[in-house]
Amino acid sequence: MQLIADHIAHAYGPLPVLDDISFTVGPGEVVAIVGPSGCGKSTLLRILGGLEKPQAGAALVAGAPPAASLNPLTFVFQDFALLPWRTVEGNVRLVLEGHGLLQAVVADTVRDVLARTGLTDFAKAYPKQLSGGMRQRVGIARALAARPAVLLMDEPLSALDAQTRELLMDDLVQLVSAEGSAEALGMVYVTHNLDEAVRLADRILVLSRRPGRVRETVTIAGDRRARRSDDPELVRRARELWDLIRADAAEADRELADGEAING
Amino acid sequence: MVDVAHDVCPAATADKRPVTFRGGLFLPRTHRLVGFAALVALILLWQAASSFGWMSPVLAPSPGEVIDALRRMALSGELATHLSASLVRLAGGFAIGGTAGIAFGMAIGLSSLVRSPGATLVAALFPIPKIALLPLFILWFGIGESSKVATIAFGTFFPMVIATYGAVDNVDRSLVRMGRSFGLSSFAIISKIILPGALPGILSGMRIASSIGIVLLIAAEMIGANEGVGALVLAAGNLMQSDRLLAGVVVLSLLGLTVAGVIGAVEKRLLAWR
Numbered sequence: 001m002q003l004i005a006d007h008i009a010h011a012y013g014p015l016p017v018l019d020d021i022s023f024t025v026g027p028g029e030v031v032a033i034v035g036p037s038g039c040g041k042s043t044l045l046r047i048l049g050g051l052e053k054p055q056a057g058a059a060l061v062a063g064a065p066p067a068a069s070l071n072p073l074t075f076v077f078q079d080f081a082l083l084p085w086r087t088v089e090g091n092v093r094l095v096l097e098g099h100g101l102l103q104a105v106v107a108d109t110v111r112d113v114l115a116r117t118g119l120t121d122f123a124k125a126y127p128k129q130l131s132g133g134m135r136q137r138v139g140i141a142r143a144l145a146a147r148p149a150v151l152l153m154d155e156p157l158s159a160l161d162a163q164t165r166e167l168l169m170d171d172l173v174q175l176v177s178a179e180g181s182a183e184a185l186g187m188v189y190v191t192h193n194l195d196e197a198v199r200l201a202d203r204i205l206v207l208s209r210r211p212g213r214v215r216e217t218v219t220i221a222g223d224r225r226a227r228r229s230d231d232p233e234l235v236r237r238a239r240e241l242w243d244l245i246r247a248d249a250a251e252a253d254r255e256l257a258d259g260e261a262i263n264g
Numbered sequence: 265m266v267d268v269a270h271d272v273c274p275a276a277t278a279d280k281r282p283v284t285f286r287g288g289l290f291l292p293r294t295h296r297l298v299g300f301a302a303l304v305a306l307i308l309l310w311q312a313a314s315s316f317g318w319m320s321p322v323l324a325p326s327p328g329e330v331i332d333a334l335r336r337m338a339l340s341g342e343l344a345t346h347l348s349a350s351l352v353r354l355a356g357g358f359a360i361g362g363t364a365g366i367a368f369g370m371a372i373g374l375s376s377l378v379r380s381p382g383a384t385l386v387a388a389l390f391p392i393p394k395i396a397l398l399p400l401f402i403l404w405f406g407i408g409e410s411s412k413v414a415t416i417a418f419g420t421f422f423p424m425v426i427a428t429y430g431a432v433d434n435v436d437r438s439l440v441r442m443g444r445s446f447g448l449s450s451f452a453i454i455s456k457i458i459l460p461g462a463l464p465g466i467l468s469g470m471r472i473a474s475s476i477g478i479v480l481l482i483a484a485e486m487i488g489a490n491e492g493v494g495a496l497v498l499a500a501g502n503l504m505q506s507d508r509l510l511a512g513v514v515v516l517s518l519l520g521l522t523v524a525g526v527i528g529a530v531e532k533r534l535l536a537w538r
Contacts, residue, residue, distance in 0.1 A: 049445055
């Protein structure tokens with residue numbers, strides 16, 4: 001299944017946030033979206049996942065979702081969004097409930113995704129007992145349980161410390177490289193971290209400052225499993241990206257929350 | 265390698281002094297035993313004051329006399345009569361007021377249609393001292409049980425509404441968004457995300473509402489009842505039976521503690537995840 005951004009534009013009141021964004025994500029592809037804060041990255045992702053309606057353009061899907069998919073477009077959130085009163089297992093189970101699945105199927109799915117995310121031993125733990133990295137693994141396990149076609153990742157590693165981020169990045173690389181079929185996972189990965197973008201993405205959409213436009217699309221070739229974060233080539237590419245958005249980021253930093261610029 | 269200087273304590277600096285401690289954070293510790301001892305000490309002091317004749321036995325009976333009065337009322341079955349009458353009223357009123365309050369609070373918390381009119385009405389009616397409405401309820405429902413139950417129901421309804429919709433408002437919207445993003449039905453979102461998320465607030469609302477319920481119960485029983493702990497206390501006062509009066513007060517104190525204890529136990533069980 002493909003997810004298509006078709007000339008999406010959006011504004012909050014008089015404040016334009018997105019302008020004419022178009023791209024396509026297919027199975028096995030990772031598209032990263034980077035840009036200065038306030039460029040509408042997260043808004044774009046919410047529009048793609050149907051959580052917000054764009055003012056112009058549309059988010060479209062084409063082709064069949066994976067077999068038995070419960071939720072073809074599935075989010076992984078920056079703040080994890082786990083239910084604190086449910087165990088790890090219960091949080092995963094949440095997205096399997098209400099679909100009329102057999103108990104055995106539910107139990108198998110839960111066991112499978114917990115194993116894939118290294119959470120088997122933590123099945124009975126509550127979120128508050130877990131480290132940030134483990135909590136996000138629960139978020140990823142829950143997303144996988146819904147058998148998505150495309151994962152919509154909203155700054156999934158941004159709430160984590162640098163070391164945990166590195167560990168989870170390795171896991172994400174494995175995750176999207178696992179299958180090569182038409183059922184393979186696609187991913188839209190919103191981040192402000194350029195190193196993450198070059199590690200994971202096939203294509204990187206660089207958005208300009210408000211309103212966010214596609215300033216450039218950068219292609220990163222090569223198997224992402226072979227990429228290392230200290231690879232000089234990747235470091236150079238990240239540097240290039242930073243040069244692209246640096247001026248915008250500096251300007252965004254000096255802006256008030258309501259989008260007004262300080263004059264004088 | 266990083267060079268580490270081991271010059272920990274240079275000899276040249278003669279006037280060494282410790283850094284001032286600034287870590288006192290007003291974090292009092294709790295000692296269960298000390299709290300209990302304070303209670304016992306108070307009762308002993310009271311007993312001593314009576315025994316040494318510092319207080320008039322008619323106006324302020326000793327703890328021993330109060331306990332004796334309690335024992336006699338328990339043996340004669342008088343206590344059971346009054347207490348059961350009170351409990352039935354409290355349970356009935358709180359069940360009606362609490363259930364309706366939670367339902368209405370949920371509606372205010374979830375629906376734009378209900379919110380503005382509902383919240384305004386609640387804000388306008390909440391400050392009325394509900395006991396002032398008892399005469400009206402007596403006109404409407406008669407002097408019997410219904411008017412007392414209605415007063416308690418009405419009095420517990422408002423705090424429950426306010427607690428419930430406040431609790432619903434406080435449920436993390438990112439959890440609701442998560443539920444939506446996974447395609448959960450509205451019913452599933454309300455029952456599996458909003459209700460459990462609001463439960464801590466609803467339960468603490470129950471603590472407040474139940475204590476308001478007890479106040480209204482006693483007030484209503486003092487205005488027009490033959491049975492009930494409130495009626496017992498009032499009658500004992502009229503007859504200058506201060507030992508029976510205080511025995512009734514002790515029963516009320518225990519009733520309040522028991523209700524709070526039951527809610528605490530429910531909290532402990534349902535909110536173990538905290």
